[in-house]
Amino acid sequence: SGWRAADSGRTLSTSARRSTVMPAWVIDKYGSDNSVFRFTQNASFPIIHYPNEVIVKVHAAGLNPIDINMRGGYGAATLAMKRDPLSIKKAGSEFPLILGRDLSGEIMECGLDVSYFKPGDEVSHKPKSLSHVDAASIPYVAATAWSALVNTGGLNKDNCAKKRILILGGSGGVGTFATQMIKSWGGHVTVTCSQNAEQLVRSVGADDVVDYTSGPVETKLQALEKFDLILDNIGGETESWALGLLKPWCGAKYVTLVTPFLRNTDQLGIADGMMQTGVTIATKAIKHLTKGVHYRWGFFAPSGPALDDISEMVDAGKIRAVVEETFSFAQVPQAFEKLEKGHARGKTVVTVT
Ligand code: NDP
Numbered sequence: 001s002g003w004r005a006a007d008s009g010r011t012l013s014t015s016a017r018r019s020t021v022m023p024a025w026v027i028d029k030y031g032s033d034n035s036v037f038r039f040t041q042n043a044s045f046p047i048i049h050y051p052n053e054v055i056v057k058v059h060a061a062g063l064n065p066i067d068i069n070m071r072g073g074y075g076a077a078t079l080a081m082k083r084d085p086l087s088i089k090k091a092g093s094e095f096p097l098i099l100g101r102d103l104s105g106e107i108m109e110c111g112l113d114v115s116y117f118k119p120g121d122e123v124s125h126k127p128k129s130l131s132h133v134d135a136a137s138i139p140y141v142a143a144t145a146w147s148a149l150v151n152t153g154g155l156n157k158d159n160c161a162k163k164r165i166l167i168l169g170g171s172g173g174v175g176t177f178a179t180q181m182i183k184s185w186g187g188h189v190t191v192t193c194s195q196n197a198e199q200l201v202r203s204v205g206a207d208d209v210v211d212y213t214s215g216p217v218e219t220k221l222q223a224l225e226k227f228d229l230i231l232d233n234i235g236g237e238t239e240s241w242a243l244g245l246l247k248p249w250c251g252a253k254y255v256t257l258v259t260p261f262l263r264n265t266d267q268l269g270i271a272d273g274m275m276q277t278g279v280t281i282a283t284k285a286i287k288h289l290t291k292g293v294h295y296r297w298g299f300f301a302p303s304g305p306a307l308d309d310i311s312e313m314v315d316a317g318k319i320r321a322v323v324e325e326t327f328s329f330a331q332v333p334q335a336f337e338k339l340e341k342g343h344a345r346g347k348t349v350v351t352v353t
Pocket of ligand 1: 064065169173175193194212233258259298299300343
């Protein structure tokens with residue numbers, strides 16, 4: 001969309017005379033392909049509902065694999081609970097729905113309690129050295145990498161120096177970002193990727209690169225010194241061998257980003273889904289703890305302070321944006337098609353204005 005409010009009763013704005021509609025790509029139902037997309041010049045302009053919200057004019061939007069899943073309804077039950085906790089609205093009241101969660105833009109309006117931002121600010125706060133396109137490629141993967149590596153994995157700028165970190169899936173959005181973050185903190189990074197991504201992953205700092213397309217990757221990894229932390233961007237059968245690559249009995253952790261959390265709540269409802277999730281993770285964590293290693297799930301978690309730290313690292317030249325391809329706003333369906341083909345080499349970004 002052209003504009004987003006951070007969420008959605010109280011109108012508190014300085015905007016009495018601005019348009020009440022805006023151009024946007026919307027979906028009117030969930031679906032597994034791009035036929036559900038509809039372009040409209042007349043999407044409702046967001047309003048500030050709570051005093052801590054802002055409205056941002058989007059200049060560029062980053063795409064993430066979760067956008068494809070959400071086009072198909074992934075997370076719908078959980079998000080419906082957030083939008084409408086008392087279940088007052090009819091099923092389907094989220095439509096027409098605007099997808100997307102990553103952006104760079106300019107603050108248009110602020111709720112009454114907002115003091116950190118003011119209209120005209122480039123958010124959030126955008127690294128000064130980056131264009132909006134480059135800046136839009138960063139927040140979601142950065143907040144995910146930060147949450148997984150720092151909050152869940154326990155890494156920080158002061159404790160990485162002697163650590164060996166393995167990133168399964170180093171060539172996509174999260175992998176290229178996480179590699180740069182750990183390298184800027186002095187850690188040693190090994191990544192797995194396709195052979196034709198080696199140059200890219202080395203360019204963002206990977207020390208050791210293991211090609212997963214020629215022979216069993218676990219055998220090659222088993223020949224290396226063991227690791228202090230594994231970030232798994234791939235999931236599935238990796239769980240059957242990856243934890244054996246950790247140093248036992250010294251606090252080493254395996255953090256996977258590929259979890260059944262939202263799928264459980266979508267399929268089983270919030271309460272049963274959460275219970276199922278709790279049972280699954282507890283069973284796995286206990287099983288691995290008996291072998292001296294920690295098993296954890298990592299999640300995207302929005303964090304202003306983390307983004308501010310990252311912004312400084314970008315402006316200091318320690319982290320760069322890795323944008324593989326950009327699309328115009330008219331090409332949003334093509335951008336989704338590209339994302340859906342997989343084999344990302346960094347990020348896909350849509351320019352909006
Ligand atoms: P991308 O699509 O940007 O990158 C995935 C990368 O992995 C591609 O470069 C792909 O290239 C590579 N790849 C595919 N298969 C393998 C394999 N077997 N071994 C090594 N590399 C492989 O995804 P993101 O980086 O944005 O996200 C990574 C994962 O994390 C996704 O599954 C995503 O859904 C999940 N995620 C979870 C979050 C959470 O809150 N839990 C938040 C953010 C992401 P190629 O196929 O050419 O090798």
